[in-house]
Amino acid sequence: MDAKPSERRVRVLNSQGLHARPADLLVRCASEFQADITIARGSERADCRSILSLLTLGATQNTELVISATGHDAEQAVNQIAKLFELGFNELDESTAADMAALPESGGSCPPTT
Amino acid sequence: MKFSDFVKPTAICADLKSFTKESVIEELVQALLDAGEIAADQREDIIAAIMKREELGSTGIGRGVAVPHTKHPSVQTLVGTVGVSDQGVDFDSLDGERVQLFFLLISPPERPGDHLRALENISRQLRDETFCRFLKQSKSAEDIQQLLQEADDNQFAAG
Numbered sequence: 341m342d343a344k345p346s347e348r349r350v351r352v353l354n355s356q357g358l359h360a361r362p363a364d365l366l367v368r369c370a371s372e373f374q375a376d377i378t379i380a381r382g383s384e385r386a387d388c389r390s391i392l393s394l395l396t397l398g399a400t401q402n403t404e405l406v407i408s409a410t411g412h413d414a415e416q417a418v419n420q421i422a423k424l425f426e427l428g429f430n431e432l433d434e435s436t437a438a439d440m441a442a443l444p445e446s447g448g449s450c451p452p453t454t
Numbered sequence: 455m456k457f458s459d460f461v462k463p464t465a466i467c468a469d470l471k472s473f474t475k476e477s478v479i480e481e482l483v484q485a486l487l488d489a490g491e492i493a494a495d496q497r498e499d500i501i502a503a504i505m506k507r508e509e510l511g512s513t514g515i516g517r518g519v520a521v522p523h524t525k526h527p528s529v530q531t532l533v534g535t536v537g538v539s540d541q542g543v544d545f546d547s548l549d550g551e552r553v554q555l556f557f558l559l560i561s562p563p564e565r566p567g568d569h570l571r572a573l574e575n576i577s578r579q580l581r582d583e584t585f586c587r588f589l590k591q592s593k594s595a596e597d598i599q600q601l602l603q604e605a606d607d608n609q610f611a612a613g
């Protein structure tokens with residue numbers, strides 16, 4: 341139906357970058373959606389359902405990435421994935437976190453929707 | 455970053471004897487100790503730190519691969535080793551598969567970029583089925599070292 345992918349540009353905020361644990365969080369979050377989700381660094385594109393693939397991005401702090409999703413829940417998927425980046429994968433130190441709006445205590449893989 | 459930048463050849467374990475998560479981590483850390491890459495009095499602390507990281511979520515990232523790791527103030531540069539298990543180890547991997555290939559990394563706390571670049575290199579090379587298969591079939595540390603060298607020379611992954 342809608343062939344045009346939902347896209348969002350994000351930045352890696354946490355100092356440790358997109359290492360194994362954030363990659364795990366992203367995969368778990370992506371798995372809650374039907375949409376095909378990729379994360380790209382320049383021309384390099386990683387499958388958001390594969391930790392191995394995400395780690396190939398080698399995304400350090402401040403790296404700009406583009407989340408892209410296609411499918412009926414693409415919009416929501418992009419929102420949720422982007423939120424994980426905004427929360428610095430819950431690894432932001434207090435000084436950085438203070439600059440962010442409400443940091444919810446997330447129990448599940450995806451940040452709360454409300 | 456290349457394998458040769460962090461994998462210590464004399465610490466490579468071609469034939470891991472351990473069958474549990476904790477013992478395989480101990481075996482790999484011991485190999486780094488025997489190779490003179492970590493201090494003897496830090497051994498227990500490093501093992502505990504790696505196990506603590508595993509509690510946050512298994513570093514068994516799928517396809518029979520695990521990357522147990524920790525930051526530790528006792529190392530000045532990123533040190534790592536590779537271990538191969540013939541039978542595979544139950545490592546609570548995310549895809550449920552037993553782990554045959556281990557890349558254990560210990561990095562200085564203030565160098566997150568190096569850790570990421572090592573992970574990037576490992577994951578990039580492991581996308582290549584041939585490299586993965588050859589590594590699992592390796593019978594000696596020399597075989598493994600040669601494979602890593604070939605990977606460093608771009609003979610496997612396309613980019």
